Amino acid sequence: MRGIDYVVKRTVFALMTVLVAITLNFVIFRAAPGDATSSLAKCRNCTPEFREALREELGLDKPKLEQYWIYLKDLAHGDLGDSFVTRQPVWQELKQPILNTLPMVGLGYLISIVLGVLVGVVAAWRRGTFLDWGGVSTALFFYSMPQQWLGLMLLILLGGVLPASGVSDPFIDFLDPSWWEVVIDRLEHMILPAATLGLVLYGQYALIVRSSMIEALGEDYIMTARAKGLSSWGIVRKHALRTSLLPIATLVALTFGYIIGGDILVEAVFSYPGIGLATYEAVFDRDYPMLQGAFLLLTLSVILANLVADLLYFKLDPRVTG
């Protein structure tokens, strides 16, 4: 019985958030001063007739409420509209970029979590020593870098060693590669953007792990553990680590939105054809349906990540009851 209420509450909340996000997506794009055709279809040789046709095609000539209804109906069928540029369905256009982005962001996440937890734990455990000072300073330093700039720096430093753009070697197919050569090639292309994401993010994790670990080490049960005869590494491993890693579950989800933002910047720097680059290009091309579709997908993924974190937290902390 414990916490069914919690699970239901979080799930209902996530569903409600989805609804709000969908609505917001509609409002932001239509409540702009003027309408989308004036701000987005800023082509030099657009005739008024073309603009009118565009309005009709987008259904902007209909009343707002009806537009909302149509938008919801289309969405229910998985229809995000067609891209202005390619005239293909947005969903079709976004599928491949998403598949490209997922492993790269995943790798970045992995780097940041491993590095962050490691540095955080060591810094807290060795509080006040050089290890602590060095760990925290390095973490703060990376944390203070604009992601795009760090990306450019890595490009300057390592651009000669590792591929600087794209998702794979365009000529690799001619070499008749084995499967692992393909994997290696993919990884090589992934490593710089993923490292950028990871390096910028890990500082935040390290600082949070450090302070929650220091807080945990100040709890009375740590004194009990010492009295029971545990060694200091034993205390860290068996008592402090578990409680201080709890916030990471939430933080990983909360930073999901942040990593998506970073993803856009980093993919722009490394011309990595993922959803971030697609969003970036959509802004430049004024490809309004693409932008709307990508934005919606990104928001939904953050909501999902938060739900997962909430449920994970529930699994990890016996005190959560509702």
Add this chain to the structure above:
Amino acid sequence: MTTNGAPPLLEVDSLVTRYPVPRGVVGSLARQPQRWVHAVAGVSFRLRRGEMLALVGESGCGKTTTAQSVLRLVDSDAGTIRFDGTDITALGSGDLRGLRRRMQIIYQDPYESLDPRFRVRRTLVEPLEVHGIGSKEERRREAEEALRLTGLAPPELFLDRYPHELSGGQRQRVAIAASLVLHPDLLIADEPVSMLDVSVRAGILGILDDLRRRGLGILMITHDLSTAARYADRIAVMYLGRIVEEGAARDVVANPQHPYTQALLSVVPKRDPRQRQRPEILRGETPNPVDVPRGCRFHPRCPIAIPECRDVDPELLQPSDARAGHLAACIRT
């Protein structure tokens, strides 16, 4: 100053205060019945001017909720509270303001009850500001007078200090002084000494005793029967939201009628090592005030319970071998 014949300062009748137990989304959807914490479940007592009544009981027995209800800091569900003859049970917030001047409370924790960023002076003057009383000069004089009354003399030594520069006993004195500047008629003292060192407790209790002699009605909430026996005129023992025994302090201590009171008295440790007692320890812990036992609420833990106790919810009556004004809620007395 005599108070005979005048209406009691405070008259509480069949007071009921309860809090809803959160059901959660699932519970509400499944239409589970709403459950309640019966914090105060029918409490009646009177307090005269110049009298100190001690409300004694273990945590969760409803003594603090009773105090909050009397002060109208929480709303009660049934019963009446009369203050100086006026029914204040349902007063609106506007009328309450005037009333708040006349009833003051001091809290258990002197480290917490003073704003750490306020100097003593500001803490003492604030109540007067809130109620718009007096000129600046008059307020200053009131503050100094209140400090003197609580034994913090000369006042100049304390007015400009911050709470962290005072000892626990001094802080509690400042807290009392802050309630005295308004010249209240009723003072509620919620465990006024339990956070203080033993060696300064008597000083604080002495001030309360002094104020009582000056005509204030004092409702003291405490879990410490020794203190209650020493300083209060009357004692009311609470168990699970009810008063189970009430009477003159010496009667209750010397001749306890209710088995719960007897048990409570038996576990109070004596100072003298030669008087090692065999305490009469009750089984288990106080049940949750959500599921109050049927019949006598004490019967599951009662050493002298009989089958009837399961059905009869006893009233507060005067037992045969007790003195006038000594009441107990037990069918076996």
Add this chain to the structure above:
Amino acid sequence: MSLLEVKDLHIWFDLERGGELHAVQGVTFELAAGERFGLVGESGCGKTTTILALMGLLPPSASVSGQVLLDGVNVLARGERSVAPHRWRDVAMVFQGAMNAFNPVKRIGEQIAEPMELHGIAEGREARRQVGELLERVGIPAERAQRFPHEFSGGMRQRAAIAMALACKPKILLADEPTTALDVMVQAQILQLLVALADDFGLALVLVTHDLPIVAQVCDRAAVMYAGEIVESGPTDALFHAPRHPYTRLLFAATPDLYGTEEVASIPGAPPRLDRTITGCPFRPRCDRAFGRCVGERPALKPVAAGQAAACHLNDVPQEVPA
């Protein structure tokens, strides 16, 4: 030879704003096997610091001198290294506020079994069996070992904390204000349990509290601490009926008794600051019997009667001995 001997224990804390706090100033006492000993004093008198030092549980800002002899061996000789092996095996502790003595995200049983496994007393199934036995012994059904701390009431948690302290069958049990946050009825239950366990297991019990009546009821002998030092020690009976230090007498007088009729009086003033050097008797400013000698000369703890010692100059002046 006593089971535990504390000789001239001093503890200092470095203060953040500079300077030191001399928290424990030359504490000396003995504890025999199976004895119930009380350490009484008001807040800040150094009683908790003293027993934390017995287990070497002092913060890094602390420095100690003096001896803590456990079966004749000075466990503080080499600091952390020499005291660590004795923790929980020889000396176990019930901490103040058992609410927080347990890790909130681990099961109670797991936490009680932890020291058993650590000290090689029992493992796995055997450890679980012993945990069950211990829990039953302190009045908790064995199957509750699977519960988490927040599912226990305050009294239950304190019982579980006691069971945990007994996990390695120690010789000495230190109890720091074990009943402070508890209701009187639960307090009586816990004290009764401690006494019974001390008898059953042949434990020596050190009970630290600010509550004189508790010591009077539970302990055979006690020491009264004031301003970091023991001002009087002896059988509890003697402390109550024939105190040889004014502080002991005044402290009893400030404690109301249920049936007592004497005046209850507070002790004016406050204890001295421990971050400054104390000259003369630390209790002098609050004492009702102070005289010239108390100003310049600090009294030492000296035997005054059989098994009783006090640190007061009055004891050197026969006609001045307080009643």
Add this chain to the structure above:
Amino acid sequence: MTGTAPVLADEQDLEAPPPRRGSFVWSVIKGQPQATIGALVLLAFVLVALFAPVIAPYDPREKVGDVFEAPSSEHWLGLDDGGFDMLSLMIYGARVSLIVGFAAALVAMLIGGTVGLLSGYFGGKTDTVLMRMTDYFIVIPDIPLMLVVAAIWGRSLTNIILIIGVIYWTTTARVIRSQVLSVRERVYVQRTRALGAGHWRILSRHVLPQVAPLLVAITVLSVAVAIFAETAIAFLGLGDPTLISWGKLIENAFSRSAISVDAWWAIVPPGLAVVAVVLACTMLGRSLEDALNPRLRVGHLSVRRFRVREVEGKSL
């Protein structure tokens, strides 16, 4: 009234130094090296921004040499893609970056502070509604939203400040709320309420002053976040095209291929400037935050252990 003997005062040590209560922020800045450095660096950048016309060696909009000319004694940081002096660009860029940083942080402080204060103090329905709203804002990915809003609503400086402020108030709101929740339960607040004081009085005299230092700490931290956000917006080409900012300089260098011609001087300095300011804000903000968190002060586990002292002579 009967006169009774006054109760004796505790003769506590009253020789303690007279109260000296400088502001909390000031005492942290003075007391902690991390905070001192942070505050000094921040101050230095603010001065540079204020006196930009005096300090800058050249007019940043005047072509003073070749495209991507390398650093020299005349142009310490070289020239950018338009032949403008990088140092002067950097100095003028500080103005926009800092204005965006501080103004947006202020917006976030106002919104977040108000929401947190009301939500925490009144609790109940107010709290539920406000916190749900906050939760919604938290799940919207920040940079994409800024992108969309800037792309659709226009890219003036005011717009950018508002967008950043409106997106980043959530942290402030949540932290302040949890602090207010605990302050609200303090006995002295309850006592003031029992006294008959109104909500406004309690909020303004007791609650707000208590949370103010924390509010300052978070606001300092959000300055860093806002500066980041500005560089991101500028980098994605959505900044005000007429203004020079550090973000814009990074974007220029990137889009005009500074890397391929190895003109590191066009790209490293603006990034380093951002790092310096953000680092300074983070150090100052974190020191303030840490000083406010008593839970960080106790540690039952430490690398250092208690020491054993040799006894010199007898006991004191």
